[in-house]
Amino acid sequence: MLYATELMGAKTYDSQGNYVGRIKEFFIEPADQPNRIAHYLLGRGRFQPLVARHDQVASVAPGTMRLNVNERLLDPYEPNEAWLAVQKDLLDQQIIDTSGRKVVRVNDVDLAEQRTNGNVELRVTQVDVGLPGAVRRLFQGIAPQKFIRKMQQRLPPSSIRWEFVNLVEPDPLRRVKLRITHEKLEDLHPADLADIMEELSAAERQGIIASLDEETAAAVLGELDARLTSQIVERLDPEKAADILEEMAPDAAADLLADLPKETSEELLDEMPGQEAQEVRELLEYDPATAGGMMNTDFVFVGERATREEVLKWMRDQELNLDQLDTIVLLDKAAQFSGTVPVARLLLAEPEQTLFELKMEPLLSLPPDASDKEVFEIFDKYNLRMLTIVDEDNRPMGTITVDDVVSKLLK
Amino acid sequence: MWNKESIETQWAGWTERVERVMAAVRPYRHRLALFLAVVGPGLIVSNVDNDAGGIYTYAQSGAKFGNTVLWSLIPMTIALYVSLEMCSRMGAVTGKGLSDLIREEFGFRVTFVLMALVLIVNLGNVMAEFTGVFWASEVFGISRFISVPLAGLLVWALVVAGTAKAVERIFLTVCVVYFSYVISAFLAKPEWLIALLHLLPPQLMHYIPSVRQWVEVPPFNASYMVILAGLVGTTIAPWQHFYLQAAVVEKRVGPRQYPATRNDVLVGSISCMVIVFFILVCTSSTLHSSGVHDIDNAGTAALALKPLAGKWATALFALGLLNASLFAASILPLSTSYVVCEAMGFESGIDRKFGEAKIFYALYTALIALGVVFVLFLGRFAQTILLWSQVLNGFLLPVVMIFVLILVNRRDLMGEKVNPKGFNWVAWISTAAMIGLTLIVAYSSIRELLTHPSS
Numbered sequence: 044m045l046y047a048t049e050l051m052g053a054k055t056y057d058s059q060g061n062y063v064g065r066i067k068e069f070f071i072e073p074a075d076q077p078n079r080i081a082h083y084l085l086g087r088g089r090f091q092p093l094v095a096r097h098d099q100v101a102s103v104a105p106g107t108m109r110l111n112v113n114e115r116l117l118d119p120y121e122p123n124e125a126w127l128a129v130q131k132d133l134l135d136q137q138i139i140d141t142s143g144r145k146v147v148r149v150n151d152v153d154l155a156e157q158r159t160n161g162n163v164e165l166r167v168t169q170v171d172v173g174l175p176g177a178v179r180r181l182f183q184g185i186a187p188q189k190f191i192r193k194m195q196q197r198l199p200p201s202s203i204r205w206e207f208v209n210l211v212e213p214d215p216l217r218r219v220k221l222r223i224t225h226e227k228l229e230d231l232h233p234a235d236l237a238d239i240m241e242e243l244s245a246a247e248r249q250g251i252i253a254s255l256d257e258e259t260a261a262a263v264l265g266e267l268d269a270r271l272t273s274q275i276v277e278r279l280d281p282e283k284a285a286d287i288l289e290e291m292a293p294d295a296a297a298d299l300l301a302d303l304p305k306e307t308s309e310e311l312l313d314e315m316p317g318q319e320a321q322e323v324r325e326l327l328e329y330d331p332a333t334a335g336g337m338m339n340t341d342f343v344f345v346g347e348r349a350t351r352e353e354v355l356k357w358m359r360d361q362e363l364n365l366d367q368l369d370t371i372v373l374l375d376k377a378a379q380f381s382g383t384v385p386v387a388r389l390l391l392a393e394p395e396q397t398l399f400e401l402k403m404e405p406l407l408s409l410p411p412d413a414s415d416k417e418v419f420e421i422f423d424k425y426n427l428r429m430l431t432i433v434d435e436d437n438r439p440m441g442t443i444t445v446d447d448v449v450s451k452l453l454k
Numbered sequence: 455m456w457n458k459e460s461i462e463t464q465w466a467g468w469t470e471r472v473e474r475v476m477a478a479v480r481p482y483r484h485r486l487a488l489f490l491a492v493v494g495p496g497l498i499v500s501n502v503d504n505d506a507g508g509i510y511t512y513a514q515s516g517a518k519f520g521n522t523v524l525w526s527l528i529p530m531t532i533a534l535y536v537s538l539e540m541c542s543r544m545g546a547v548t549g550k551g552l553s554d555l556i557r558e559e560f561g562f563r564v565t566f567v568l569m570a571l572v573l574i575v576n577l578g579n580v581m582a583e584f585t586g587v588f589w590a591s592e593v594f595g596i597s598r599f600i601s602v603p604l605a606g607l608l609v610w611a612l613v614v615a616g617t618a619k620a621v622e623r624i625f626l627t628v629c630v631v632y633f634s635y636v637i638s639a640f641l642a643k644p645e646w647l648i649a650l651l652h653l654l655p656p657q658l659m660h661y662i663p664s665v666r667q668w669v670e671v672p673p674f675n676a677s678y679m680v681i682l683a684g685l686v687g688t689t690i691a692p693w694q695h696f697y698l699q700a701a702v703v704e705k706r707v708g709p710r711q712y713p714a715t716r717n718d719v720l721v722g723s724i725s726c727m728v729i730v731f732f733i734l735v736c737t738s739s740t741l742h743s744s745g746v747h748d749i750d751n752a753g754t755a756a757l758a759l760k761p762l763a764g765k766w767a768t769a770l771f772a773l774g775l776l777n778a779s780l781f782a783a784s785i786l787p788l789s790t791s792y793v794v795c796e797a798m799g800f801e802s803g804i805d806r807k808f809g810e811a812k813i814f815y816a817l818y819t820a821l822i823a824l825g826v827v828f829v830l831f832l833g834r835f836a837q838t839i840l841l842w843s844q845v846l847n848g849f850l851l852p853v854v855m856i857f858v859l860i861l862v863n864r865r866d867l868m869g870e871k872v873n874p875k876g877f878n879w880v881a882w883i884s885t886a887a888m889i890g891l892t893l894i895v896a897y898s899s900i901r902e903l904l905t906h907p908s909s
Contacts, residue, residue, distance in 0.1 A: 172799060177562070177798065181562065181566055244550045245548065273710075274709075
């Protein structure tokens with residue numbers, strides 16, 4: 044096992060044994076191979092730096108590297124955006140450990156040798172985020188190699204396999220060139236991803252949100268601290284921001300827009316499709332400290348005379364938001380609110396039972412201008428998971444779910 | 455006159471007036487709310503600055519040179535504001551702490567050395583804070599073997615048991631106790647107009663015939679320069695920059711909230727200097743004018759006030775000292791362990807459990823424990839430690855300031871928010887002045903330590 048720190052500054056000799064220069068940087072070319080050191084930057088003091096390709100290396104050891112070609116065959120160095128620099132882009136930078144679901148800082152990079160006839164390739168195996176790497180960084184070049192190796196053996200190792208390393212690159216163009224995708228992040232739970240995002244810098248957060256698909260981005264924004272959310276949305280491209288808002292529940296979108304400056308929120312609403320924008324606009328009218336400000340207008344309602352079988356069949360055909368599907372709102376013939384049925388009750392009912400027979404007692408609802416205190420009290424008193432909000436004509440306008448209450452209480 | 459109608463009409467008048475005031479205030483309510491939401495870090499960071507070491511230095515300057523040091527307050531306010539504003543701006547724009555940025559831009563080794571220095575310097579500061587608790591409790595006649603461990607325990611428990619938000623709220627409330635110095639100063643009955651006059655450069659005032667007779671020109675000799683450097687050294691401390699930037703990041707201040715944070719820093723810098731002004735005026739009008747020119751600790755300063763300004767002035771002065779020491783003793787160990795752990799990549803933050811952030815809690819506990827033990831068993835070296843911690847602060851400050859100035863001018867980090875040209879000039883000049891003054895204080899302190907090692 045070799046370490047990037049140990050190899051940094053190694054003297055390099057060509058096939059004739061002539062001194063060429065010292066290793067100044069390692070480059071990975073992710074577009075070619077995700078973990079191979081593809082190029083070695085050789086510094087030569089006041090002369091132009093050269094670059095050795097991976098197939099021009101004969102052997103590597105701490106302190107020395109030998110090439111299998113003559114110095115004249117090496118290319119002069121030209122900066123390349125598509126190369127990932129180990130020292131500049133990795134060491135001391137923050138990365139996301141997708142297996143441990145946290146943000147860590149890289150102390151060192153571990154490399155493995157891979158020999159083929161007359162050629163040695165280095166492959167990145169893991170990044171060191173623990174004390175051994177720290178000790179190497181601190182003493183490299185100051186204390187003898189043996190001492191450092193001995194000391195690091197006594198320290199608890201802590202490293203992350205290269206497959207689980209997710210780089211954060213704020214610049215979108217460079218991200219594409221470096222083939223950095225955030226697919227692995229999309230598999231994380233939105234709440235975990237939100238925790239990770241909170242530890243990153245503003246530009247990095249922006250970069251991640253911009254590269255996630257809209258659905259994940261919407262879920263993450265829903266979990267983030269309100270101030271961060273508005274900062275992120277404000278800086279997004281309006282079209283993308285509107286797409287994300289569309290994916291969010293209307294109440295969450297309205298909360299988010301309420302924190303933005305007037306012009307920005309108007310601009311985003313104009314970008315959104317008419318019906319969604321209309322719903323959000325209506326919600327924005329309500330004071331956040333009222334039932335209207337807490338409710339979600341996206342809810343499932345059916346006629347009270349429908350049977351269990353009919354309802355289940357209907358629901359299967361709809362594209363319903365499963366997070367919201369906890370309780371079903373019932374309407375009577377006059378399209379007025381007549382009760383609610385928890386999905387659990389529906390599950391256990393007979394196929395031919397009507398929803399009217401399954402509905403919860405007592406019949407509870409609040410008008411949109413009820414204060415948040417009233418909402419909390421009614422949830423507490425009746426151990427509710429969902430409450431229906433009705434207008435003056437007793438028509439359901441929206442529902443408040445228990446998670447809305449919890450987040451409101453925690454604010 | 456007191457019949458029902460007249461009361462009713464008067465009452466009606468009042469409600470109308472209150473309504474009018476409310477109507478006038480309403481447009482500002484949103485702005486005020488925004489200010490209050492991000493207020494805190496700036497106010498805390500500049501007020502913790504008036505800690506035990508600071509109060510000792512101010513009391514000493516006031517006693518020794520009277521009103522002639524007052525003119526330095528205005529340039530010092532500017533330097534304090536400029537240096538803190540840069541850090542808060544960096545925090546708001548990059549979303550990263552100062553130690554993070556140094557690690558990312560200057561590498562592991564530089565960061566390690568800097569963090570080691572920060573740790574040593576801040577340990578000295580923590581010791582000085584507990585010495586302040588000791589001095590204050592002495593004034594009230596309480597043994598240090600009771601007061602100091604109790605203070606240590608209180609500070610430790612406050613952070614380990616409380617949440618970050620509660621702790622900050624307590625600290626903000628505690629800022630109010632600083633007004634005890636204002637009352638102390640009023641009890642000392644100083645010549646206010648003359649004191650205010652000395653806020654302007656005395657050399658200039660000297661040329662205005664009508665005010666000339668009241669102005670004392672400072673004696674620009676060696677001991678005056680040392681006092682001046684001491685004032686700067688205790689007012690602008692390296693740890694503040696780390697703390698402030700981390701707090702701005704923690705508060706999620708972004709570019710849109712930044713103006714409110716800048717006001718917070720401005721209000722903090724000014725309020726800090728106002729308190730310094732009152733301490734200086736209080737000690738100068740009592741101690742200096744009655745010939746007490748040398749005091750050996752801040753507690754003595756409080757006691758010396760008794761015959762001159764009454765026992766209430768003494769009590770308030772000591773209360774202020776106790777408050778300042780406790781306040782700083784709770785913030786310094788916390789911010790130090792936070793900054794060091796962040797830079798080295800250890801888990802940190804009081805929201806983490808003990809098992810998750812062992813190094814963080816170990817550092818925090820060790821800093822407090824060492825501070826307490828030092829005062830209990832090595833209290834006789836307090837003067838030496840105080841002097842040394844000032845010297846070390848002085849050495850570290852220019853280093854930190856140079857890092858800050860390099861980072862804040864990097865366009866790739868700050869974009870459009872790099873220092874404006876004029877601002878940069880002020881920043882570099884005040885850094886240069888700080889370097890000059892801290893070199894003077896370092897030189898003289900080292901000379902003193904070498905010639906009088908026992909003191």
